[in-house]
Amino acid sequence: MKQKYEIIENENAKLFCKYSGSGPLLVLIHGAMVDSNFYDAAAEVLSQKYTVITYDRRGYSRSTVCEASGFSVSQQARDAASIIKFTGEKQAAVFGASAGGMVALELASQHPELINLLMVHEAPSICLLPSTDDCVAWTQRVQLQIDNGKINKAVAQYLEYTYQNDVRGPKKSESQQQQEIKNMYYFLKEEFYKTLTHKHNYAGIQESGIPAVIGVGELSHESYCARCAFRLAQELNCELIHFPGYHNVAYDLPTDFATMLIGILARYL
Template identity: 35%
Template structure:
């Protein structure tokens, strides 16, 4: 049974859903910022964890100032607030895409709340050897939004997605954040801060957060899969192959959940990564 609550923090009401039994597992959404992104996989995880998924501030049911750009440090504090609202001292943390970037900020600023972290395909473009190309791509997407609107911007955004050939044609639009009503807010206020995020990997290493990065089996050479590999190399942590593409947690939820559970079990036992 899924329960819904909210927590008031820094001028916003953050709405979260939770279900299941066991240790706390916080799921952080990327583009679109909605708890619903993880609704399907939560059902496969709830037998083993208390799964918490939340609408990030300004998205869906959560409130917040929608006239200002996303602040990564504030996003990390919101994650802490949700963990505390669940009476948790620590939580397993999973983030995908921009949610992985927020999870990396959490590992920088609040490592003590993380029991173990899986960062799936966080698009930290400044780390790439061809960073200029991908930062220019992000600027192109955003400038297209300002001049032509969200639909045109999403078409450019989706052109860089890998592993969607032959798939349901809705998948690329879901990846772009269109599965919710948050598309305009995402493009206007969240896309550039997430797409141009450069994590403080040195601090994360010093914080000794047990973690792995992850890339989808079908993501191949996508820029967000490449950044996951670079993150792992620079953090001296493993990178794991997960089922599917950028949306494996939606379209291959059962196998994705099994892989995620194995990764978290290994991190807890110290098999996958030791505190560095």
């Protein structure tokens, strides 16, 4: 189904949005490095039943941002809220992957009235892990490299710890790889530490009554994001669902991902 495009302005940013399909509103929020293209193949399937909105988060790819505005997870949540409000719909089902899951959680905390179903896949909520978890020390090491201006070393340490590759996923073009490198630098400089260490109001989310589902890749095993997913499901006292593949299932296995999401949406809405 053909996608349409819109630029939505919010708090010194111009957010590049794509939407397709018809039916109940479904908002998909991407994580680090990637952009809204991460969901393109999945959106083709999902848009047969839903109005699907994806967008480049501020500072990523086609979304611009005023440097003076800084970064906060709370502001990212307000961006998502502005997009839902722009549609004129009262509520949306919201899915966030990885760092996008952190945004989705904050949106649920700030604006529960806008969400009828919260779905979060492997959000890196490291505050839920014990202080002895190795990812806590890793986060500090990466941030130290960033603070010392050694961004290339920070990139290497980040990728060494987080990299997962599903050979079933589509190959990325050279231009796509180059854009993801730019997005990676932005993520590390502006978002990395603030995102991973952000503390959500989990009690407030649970008390809001929003139905929530936490996703984890069946092949993610003991990755730090998988550990966070297990802890998050416990914290919110909600269902934990195993998606096929790894951390980036929505891109690697878009049809399988979309089929599972349609099933979840049908059960909860």
